Amino acid sequence: MSGNLEIKYKGTELTLFFRGEFSLYNISHFETQLKTLNKPSLTHVDIDLNALTYLDTSASLFLNSFTKKLNKNNISYTLICGSKELLDTLNLTDKYSNKNDNVIPSKTSFIESIGKKSYDNFLGLLDFFAFLGKLFSTKIHLIRNFSSIRYKEMAFEINESAIKALGIIALTSFLIGLVVAYQGAYQLKTYGANIFIVDMLGISILRELSPIITAIVIAGRSGSAYTAQIGAMKITEELDAMRTMGFDPYLFLVLPRIIALMVMMxxxxxxxxxxxxxxxMIVANVDLDITVNMFLDRFLIAIDIKHFYVGVFKGPFFAFLIATIGIYRGMAVKNDTQSIGFNTTKSVVESIFAVIMCDALFSIIFTNLGI
Amino acid sequence: MSLISVKNLETKFDNRLIHEGLNLDIKEGEIYGLLGPSGCGKTTLLREMVMLQKYSRGTIKVLGYDLNTISHNQAQSLRRKWGVLFQAGALFSSLSVAENIALGLQEYTDLNKKMIQEIVAFKINLVGLKQSDGLLFPSQISGGMKKKAALARALALDPKLLFLDEPTSGLDPISAREFDSLILKLHELLGLTIVMVSHDLKSIYDTLDKIAVIDNKKIIYEGSLNNIKNEKSEFIRTFFKANL
Structure with missing residues (x-):
């Protein structure tokens, strides 16, 4: 891409010789050269394009706006150009260049953007309620027509989102048990209260830790998958296709996922x-010299069965929250690729938040009920 | 001068042979069409020419570069000399139409903002969009507008060579004819060499200078449209039966 510009002064007249190629890549180079011109003293400019071998549309746009500037400053100019092709390019760019003022994107003020965002969020909330309503009515329909339950899809989802998650949940829980016991052992040892590690572990794990850890792993693993799957289906118009063929997506996609997770949680x-x-137990054995038999004996005495029931009871509620938020976010995906990522993030964050909120609520309720 | 030449090309997907001993030659200033039944490897051939896909044997030369031995830097500079229009536009969904067009200019040139804006406005006018469309995002515009915007993006760096993958598919007949005349106009005004894959018979008759028909892994016909009726091939006879 070689080209050069020679500037010759003759009194108040000026000749510009363009040589070689004039394209996108050397416009700014020429522009700096032309800026050094002493404009007020000029009366006439000759623009010589005869030695130009190539002129692209961007460069001719630049030339056109340069000649316009000359006109504005009352400087006459002549275009010396023997080639018809170059003239055609110049005419073409002039014809299609933007004559009107540029459209300027309207700027929104801070207050306006707050208002818009709040209104959007409000609409989002209404949307979520509409989704829950539709879900509820489909459930009613399902109870009336028991045979239309999609067992096959449900079994598939149980395998996909629960059975395949067993490994990671087992490993995470094992490590959490290990860590909690290890930290607790250190404190208990100083008081000689070694055996109470069983009480501490039993109640905290059964009641709170296990349900929460499981819910978080499932939200990150299966809830996000729901959003991405259903979002992608929405973009490829699969959901619309299902609707036109008379398959209710709520019946085929939404309910099997929700029920599968609620059953399996x-x-x-x-x-x-x-x-x-x-x-x-392993930490208690290694660190505190509590044998497995001692641990289990103490466990039977100290830990009420109700703690186990409380933990497991929360499962379906957490599952419902994770699945509905995941699927709702999937359905909220708009027709562009960015929206999938955005909604998947939102789905995980929102479902974990909802799970913790729900857990806090249960905590208050159970304490007040004396369970 | 021939801008693209393909010699003895062979393409294999696993064990499935797509092209075998395929030769063609595209000269400067031509509007060259690739035709053939579905699944014959037209789009694959186009993707091989723009280095999106590897072929198993043979040579492809584009603008003098041999794609077998091309270095990374040469490939990068070659990529600036062509524009590619994908079937569904493939506009970047996080950028507005104007930003999509401006992207190449921002990345590859040292132009100032005002100049870039001016060039973008010109390209938007050139393809027949409205200036206000530039502010919209790809998800907000129709299929036809997406194609025009994608064409403007492909033309942003003033390429010498333009690849079009089914430019009129998915457009209504009126928009399709408009798009054809747009392509002809650009060809005439900017002296572009255009390579396109098309199924649209009207568009083929209106725009193409030269066609190549791929069938059975080879080019079975290469030349102008005038002589095509005399060909014996089954595909050509059925395809061109409709007298236009």
Whole structure:
């Protein structure tokens, strides 16, 4: 891309010789050269394009606006150009260049953007209620027509989003049990209250830790998958296709996922309980010299069965929150790729938040009920 | 001068042979069409020419560069010399139409903002969009507008070579004819060499100078449209039966 510009003064007249190629890549170079011109003293400019071998549309745009500037400053100019092609390019760019003022994107003020955002959020909330309503009515329909339950889809989802998550949940819970016991052991040892590690572990894991850990893992693993799957289906118009063919997406996609997770969550929490307690047991054995038999004896005496029930009872509620938020976010995906990422993030954050809120609520209720 | 030449090309997907001994030659200033039944590898061939896909044997030369031996830097500079229009536009969804067009200019040139804006406005006018469309995002515009915007993006760096993958598919007949005349106009005004894959018979007759028909892994016909009726091939006979 070689080209050069020679500037020759003759009194108040000026000749510009353009040579070689004049394109996108050397416009700014020429522009700096032209800026050094002493404009007020000029009366006439000759623009010589005869030695130009190539002129692209961007460069001719630049030339056109340069000649316009000359006109504005009352400087006459002549275009010396033998080639018809170059003239055509110049005419073309002039014809299609933007004559009107540029459209300037309207700026929104701070207050306006707050208002817009709040209104959007409000609409989002209404949307979520509409979604819940539709879900509820589909459930009613399902109870009336029991045979239309999609067992196959449900079994598939149970395998995809729960059974395949067993490994990671077992491992996470085992490590959490290990860590909690290890930290607790250190404190208990100073008081010689070694055996109370069983009480501490039993109640905290069964009641709170296992359900929450399980819910967080499932929200990150299965809830996000729901959003991405359903979002992608929405972009490829699969949901619309299902609707036109008379398959209600709520019946085929939404309910099987929600029910699958609600059924499986207590099972996952149970597994998580076992693994976390095993983790704690190992630390108790190694660190505090509490044998497995001693641990289990104490466990039977100290830990009421109600703690286990409380933990497992929360499961379906957490599952409902995770699945509905995940699917709702999937349905909220708009017709562009960015929206999938945005909604997946939102789905995970919102469902974890909802789970913790729900847990706090249960905590208050159970304490007041004396459970 | 031939801008693209393909010699003895062979393409294999696993064990499935797509192209075998395929030769073609595209000269400067031509509007060259690739035709053939679905699944014959037209789009694959186009993707191989723009280095999106590897072929198993043979040579492809584009603007003098041999794609087998091209270095990274040469490939980068070659990529600035062509524009590619994808079937569905493939506009970047996080950028507005104007930003999509401006992207190449911002990345590859040292132009100032005002100049870039002016060039973008010109390209928007050139493809027949409104200036206010530039502010919209790809998800807010129709299919036809997406194609025009994508064409403007492909033309942003004033390429010498333009690849079009089914430019009129998914457009209504009126928009399709408009798009054809737009392509012809750009060809005439900017002296572009255009390579396109098309199924649209009207568009083929209106725009193409030269066609290549791919069938059965090879080019079975290469030349102008005038002589095509005399060909014996099954595909050509059925495809061109409709007298236009």
């Amino acid at each position: 207590p099972v996952l929490i149970f597994i998580s309980d076992i693994m976390a307690i095993i983790g704690g």
